[in-house]
Amino acid sequence: MEQQKALTRLHDITREASLVASVISGLSWDQETYMPSGAIDWRAEQTSYLTGLLHEKVVNPDIAGLLAALGVSPENPLGDPSLPARERGYLRVVQRRYLRETKLPASLVTELAKVQSLGQAAWVEARTKNDFPAFMPFLERILELDREAAKCYGYSKSPYDALIEDYEVGATEAQIKEIFAPMEAGIVDLVGRIEAKGKRANPCEGKKWPAAQQEAFSRRVMVDMGYDLARGRLDITAHPFTTNLGSDDVRITTRYLEDNVLSALFSTVHEAGHALYEQGFDPEIRNDWLADGASMGVHESQSRFWENVVARSLPFWRRYYPELQGLFPSQLSGVGVEDFHRAANIVERSPIRVEADEVTYGLHIILRFKLESALLSGDLAVADLPAAWAAESQRLLGFKPKNDAQGCLQDVHWSMGLVGYFPSYALGNLYCAQFLNAMEKEIGSVETLVGKGEFGAILSWLRKNVHHFGKEKLPSEIVLQATGEPLSSHYFLGNLERKYTELYGL
Numbered sequence: 012m013e014q015q016k017a018l019t020r021l022h023d024i025t026r027e028a029s030l031v032a033s034v035i036s037g038l039s040w041d042q043e044t045y046m047p048s049g050a051i052d053w054r055a056e057q058t059s060y061l062t063g064l065l066h067e068k069v070v071n072p073d074i075a076g077l078l079a080a081l082g083v084s085p086e087n088p089l090g091d092p093s094l095p096a097r098e099r100g101y102l103r104v105v106q107r108r109y110l111r112e113t114k115l116p117a118s119l120v121t122e123l124a125k126v127q128s129l130g131q132a133a134w135v136e137a138r139t140k141n142d143f144p145a146f147m148p149f150l151e152r153i154l155e156l157d158r159e160a161a162k163c164y165g166y167s168k169s170p171y172d173a174l175i176e177d178y179e180v181g182a183t184e185a186q187i188k189e190i191f192a193p194m195e196a197g198i199v200d201l202v203g204r205i206e207a208k209g210k211r212a213n214p215c216e217g218k219k220w221p222a223a224q225q226e227a228f229s230r231r232v233m234v235d236m237g238y239d240l241a242r243g244r245l246d247i248t249a250h251p252f253t254t255n256l257g258s259d260d261v262r263i264t265t266r267y268l269e270d271n272v273l274s275a276l277f278s279t280v281h282e283a284g285h286a287l288y289e290q291g292f293d294p295e296i297r298n299d300w301l302a303d304g305a306s307m308g309v310h311e312s313q314s315r316f317w318e319n320v321v322a323r324s325l326p327f328w329r330r331y332y333p334e335l336q337g338l339f340p341s342q343l344s345g346v347g348v349e350d351f352h353r354a355a356n357i358v359e360r361s362p363i364r365v366e367a368d369e370v371t372y373g374l375h376i377i378l379r380f381k382l383e384s385a386l387l388s389g390d391l392a393v394a395d396l397p398a399a400w401a402a403e404s405q406r407l408l409g410f411k412p413k414n415d416a417q418g419c420l421q422d423v424h425w426s427m428g429l430v431g432y433f434p435s436y437a438l439g440n441l442y443c444a445q446f447l448n449a450m451e452k453e454i455g456s457v458e459t460l461v462g463k464g465e466f467g468a469i470l471s472w473l474r475k476n477v478h479h480f481g482k483e484k485l486p487s488e489i490v491l492q493a494t495g496e497p498l499s500s501h502y503f504l505g506n507l508e509r510k511y512t513e514l515y516g517l
């Protein structure tokens with residue numbers, strides 16, 4: 012009975028923190044969608060204030076006593092073995108976050124939130140004007156604070172290890188290097204063989220694709236996937252994202268490029284994949300600390316699954332192409348479905364990460380991983396970032412960016428202090444490939460299901476093996492339980508090899 016009381020009290024505290032966190036999400040969603048630009052300073056204060064309040068909730072000193080009463084300690088993070096598995100997973104999450112956040116002084120938390128909010132607004136302007144020097148002081152300050160945070164968290168090898176923990180629990184810089192090395196070699200080899208086949212003509216190039224029809228098509232697909240619009244919405248931002256204002260309010264954004272018919276669709280499908288994860292948490296864990304992705308990498312596996320496995324497949328286009336042709340009759344006249352499908356899978360080294368194909372995408376991540384680690388350790392000065400970016404881009408992608416907007420200013424992450432986040436994108440591809448392999452053993456060919464429009468069977472597998480748990484299990488436990496093996500790059504490279512051998516006749 013005493014234990015039940017302690018558990019109830021702990022849930023009260025963590026749910027209150029979730030309330031504050033979701034209000035912050037609402038404000039930052041508004042900042043990126045509809046907030047007038049003049050409101051930025053007050054918004055930065057609002058966000059900073061609420062982040063301070065959230066920090067207070069998370070480091071509530073009562074938490075330590077309640078965890079102890081439930082048998083939780085650093086040696087026994089799951090607490091009393093007689094408790095249900097879900098509650099034990101919850102206790103592990105609470106202890107990890109509590110121990111981590113009590114290491115940060117409140118002044119650092121509020122300062123970081125303020126600088127992130129201002130930094131993000133400065134980044135938007137710098138990117139639009141292609142003005143890296145204007146963004147430099149913000150990035151310098153953000154990195155200083157990130158370094159300070161890493162020092163507070165503590166680390167044995169590199170400050171990067173202290174920060175990556177927020178995105179991929181248990182991962183280290185050394186491990187990421189180890190996973191990325193064969194991935195880089197495999198991708199470079201495959202891209203080389205694809206390029207040797209010569210440049211592929213794109214029948215969609217040089218045409219105009221009005222946004223209204225693109226939106227109609229994207230909405231149709233995202234609803235077919237199972238995205239619940241009664242518990243979400245779609246808006247437009249410079250950088251597409253998914254955010255959670257509560258378990259019944261999971262919003263996504265996209266952007267329409269009138270010279271590219273596929274960009275918005277793939278962005279929308281990608282974000283809807285993230286949103287399906289968040290909408291799919293077990294009802295029992297909603298709006299509390301387990302209502303979160305197991306890690307950013309696992310989160311990314313869900314978006315990649317729908318984007319790359321489902322929406323870039325030939326059966327998908329056999330099903331949806333007539334509808335797209337109906338929306339763009341003149342642009343697509345004379346373009347057959349197989350040509351269109353090939354156009355959706357063109358492999359080409361290109362400057363912008365979010366527009367990259369699924370093969371070269373990993374190279375963009377390796378570039379960022381290397382540079383952000385050097386920025387954080389201080390080996391690379393912010394002023395030297397554009398040159399270092401150009402050099403790495405030359406090495407991995409074979410060209411230098413035309414300008415900084417196309418180079419080191421293209422992503423929002425660093426302006427928000429998110430150093431250590433990028434590897435999750437590549438890990439997502441690896442998880443995705445491994446999940447696909449395991450899923451097909453259970454429910455048969457995914458392409459056959461996609462061709463029949465039976466997305467429900469796919470979603471059910473993901474719900475049962477991934478979504479349902481939220482943060483109850485560690486990423487390593489989820490992948491082991493769902494696939495029977497620890498994470499490796501083997502399936503990812505194997506799947507790419509199979510797919511592109513066929514597409515390019517390698």
Ligand code: ZN
Pocket residue numbers: 281285311314
């Ligand atoms: Zn994503």
